[in-house]
Amino acid sequence: MQLYYLPVHELHTMLAKRQISAEELCRAFFERIDSVEEKLKAYVTLTRENALEQAREIDRRIAGGEQISPLGGIPVAVKDNLCTEGVRTTCSSKILYNFVPPYSATVIKKLNAAGAVILGKTNMDEFAMGSSTENSGFFPTNNPWDPERVPGGSSGGSAVAVAAGEAAAALGSDTGGSIRQPAALCGVVGLKPTYGAVSRFGLVAFASSLDQIGPLTRDVTDCALVMNVIAGHDPLDSTSAPGQAPDYTGYLKNDVRGLKIGVPKEYMGEGISPAVKQVIERALATLATLGAEIEETSLPHSEYALPAYYLIAPAEASSNLARYDGVRYGYRAEGAADVVEMFMRTRSLGFGPEVKRRIMLGTYALSAGYYDAYYLKALKVRTLIKQDFDRAFARYDVLLSPTTPSPAFKKGEKMADPLQMYMSDICTLAVNLAGLPGISVPAGFVDGLPVGMQLIGKPFDEGTLLRVAYTFEQNTDYHKARPGI
Amino acid sequence: MLTIQEVEHVALLARLELSAEEKKMYAQQLGDILAYAQKLNQLNTQDVPPTAHVLPLKNVFRDDEAGEHLPPEKVLANAPDKEGQFFKVPRIV
């Protein structure tokens, strides 16, 4: 197989054995990027010179006899809502088209410390609002399995980069499914960690109580390796969980015997395409054969997750995005007579339609007279949704569902109807509302398009998710398939 | 559906200048989404506490110890307009 299609753990072995240099590896990835990027448009910014310099530094360290860490010299991509000191960070928004942060996100500092080579910043739905990467303020990204289709979103660029060999691994962010959904549609592994497991410091906020950073990788082992670098307490994030993160690779056991897997019937019902359902049923059969105990269960408030989410997330977003006003950084509309006019024009020209729609919605939900009816109501329903999961986890080790209701859809198909687009996330939203970990792993194909299986775990039990996902992966071949691009 | 006046009020609160077409579009779309959100009213949440935070964390503090400031050239590097070491904005009123 081509270098650029190998998983991180294999590349690491080659680097450690000096079968290849980090610089050669880096150049191989840039060659790949140069050959497919025009068709896919995964990146907003490439950091070629920085990357090669980082790679040469790793080579010097290897030459000096240093043991490199598992991500040392590995070419990775990061979503463009993670602040990178000295490198443009746009959130794929015109309002931040020229913003160069003077500081780096905690996860970026950790990647740097681990010796990872950052190739560039990936495209996304503007401010992470969307499920198709069509809401990018710059250009849409295409699915490598069928460039006429969307890669999912909002971390579409990161998913495509990994799926098409434009990066060995990537970071994304997930507020309602933004890592898992594109991972599923592009046939890669995507983990949204438990809320608080990974520091949010330096992640440009969309909805603060829901946002988490996580890895997109070729396989489950790589997922654990990336988690080992990015997880852990950060004193700069008040919502960061205390204590030390575990060694996630310790959970990579090919054994699910005796594990209890619950399948919420609401996630296998109406709205899920029959073909996707079939894929999931086959996956369940595989896990049963391997010794897992599988039962149908219920999360009775599931149907309320979508409306609750679309009040809570926009409300937080309306406040988080208030700072983009043209005063301190980013775009400013010219020629305004006074500050109010400058604010209004800057924001109207700087934000795209979906961002404005959500700011409007969130502002409305928080405004006088509507707070109790909409926002407070949604927070209460959030409690009920969380309680559903608490009850389920009293009986089951993990829950299993499709990641998305259908495989990748055609570009433009859902752009006219926001509610239809929001439905793409019906299997993933509730996990963010409850703050739980969720992983999507490749589970099969429908008409040549990848389908993802979602595993949902107890808080801070990424371990069991990784174990089930790893076992499934070791006994199937879906993760080895590569798009023919 | 929201009225155009409601849309205009919310747009002013959110500091968004909307064209006539945008106002019409958002009146329709926000109306649809809010109508969908009415679904939540099927649930009796009288005795349900709200969840603003999913993690049971409390009392997270930092010590009162000084850290580094950003050098002024970095503070102002992204400023769309500046004068000396100040950010510059059009008149307030």
Add this chain to the structure above:
Amino acid sequence: MEYEAVIGLEVHVELKTKTKIFCSSTTEFGGEPNTHTCPVCLGLPGVLPVLNKKVLEYAIRAALALNCEIAEYSKFDRKNYYYPDMPKNYQISQYDLPLARNGYLDIEIEGRTRRIGITRVHMEEDTGKLVHQGTITTTPYSLVDYNRAGVPLIEIVSEPDLRSPEEARVYMEKLRSIIQYTGVSDCKMEEGSLRCDANVSVRPKGAKEFGTKTEIKNMNSFRALYRALSYEVQRQIDVLEEGGRIVQETRTWDEGRGVTLPMRSKEEAHDYRYFPEPDLVPLVIDRQWVEEIRAALPELPDQRRQRYIRDFGLPAYDASVLTATVELADYFEACVARYPDAKTVSNWVMGELARLLNAHNMEITQCRITPEQLADMLRLIDQGTISGKIAKTVFEEMFVTGNHPEKIVREKGLVQITDEGAIATVVEEVMAKNPKVVEDYRAGKEKALGFLVGQVMKATRGKANPEIVNRLFKERL
């Protein structure tokens, strides 16, 4: 009709922690524009707040000094509105679960004690500063400095219990005094570390219902507070007397013109869209910690005042003036420790010292006369080395030069003349030169003696012991 004012104050106090409320930038006053900033207080994309524990401790200390109940459970909220001095266009504040509630403070007004309720005390972050050329309405553009953005504040909201501008001023002075005693703030109005907005309405005296209120801003001194409230109360009475209605609005005090004016603004009706700050976790305040802070509270102005009356035997007025600030009270007590006649010390501190400080526009902390020097000077009077009158000259010299009183007395030759023989010579000279006056006195004009004594003092440049002079005259007349 007779009206009464109904006034409530919202007071903002900057806490003097080393660093800001949610980041590690300094709170130091001044500094070049935008140099006391970091990504967090500049509100850059992606940053997160972490609460400075000292801010919570100081806020609890201040709230306890104001007799408040400290909440068991409290949280932060976002207050959303757009203004270019706010880096995030929302302010992290506290809404429905403030740190403390139900406090009070007592003010003395016309010899009576009035208890003013304190509704709540909460924590929030300060905004940056806008710099204009001329005024906000005439400037072609504005400049923004974020050095103050994120400095910790507590907001202290009073009940609408104040009934006159004078009561409001006294409340504000008392509040400043208490907060200053706790050591959590400098409370300097001129540096903006103490700020005040007022809610004002009027109603017919004795009425139960409140009238429509206006909110008054931009009162930057105690004098401005008094003048602005006096103006506004009278304005409202005039409007009502003319059959008009009060408009609920925010008005700004124009110091130069001495009037309150409606704030001209495009701002829509206030709709701050408060919601729980998702980037900060709730506070569950440990009772034991609260009790430790309470136990460590310093003596507060009221307690100190009582002690001065009880232990030093001072009149209530003296006790109030001397305990108004910690610094003055500490100075006074340091003097009394060295010169135990408290009333004499009080007379000098409240009299000459206050006069000189005022004339030189100085604070007690800048005073060059040490308590030792003041005590030594008082002893020079007692010992008869200088007269009380000469002492004022010496004191002024001490104030200006910082020199020890004995040095001044010695170098300027100000030692009192107590030699009876020497004084008698001068007395006789004066009598000889003024036979007419001597006669007047003998004829029963008592006042004539004053003139004669004055002539002796003049001749001795004030140094003759006045008791001896008097006695010698009386013997000879």
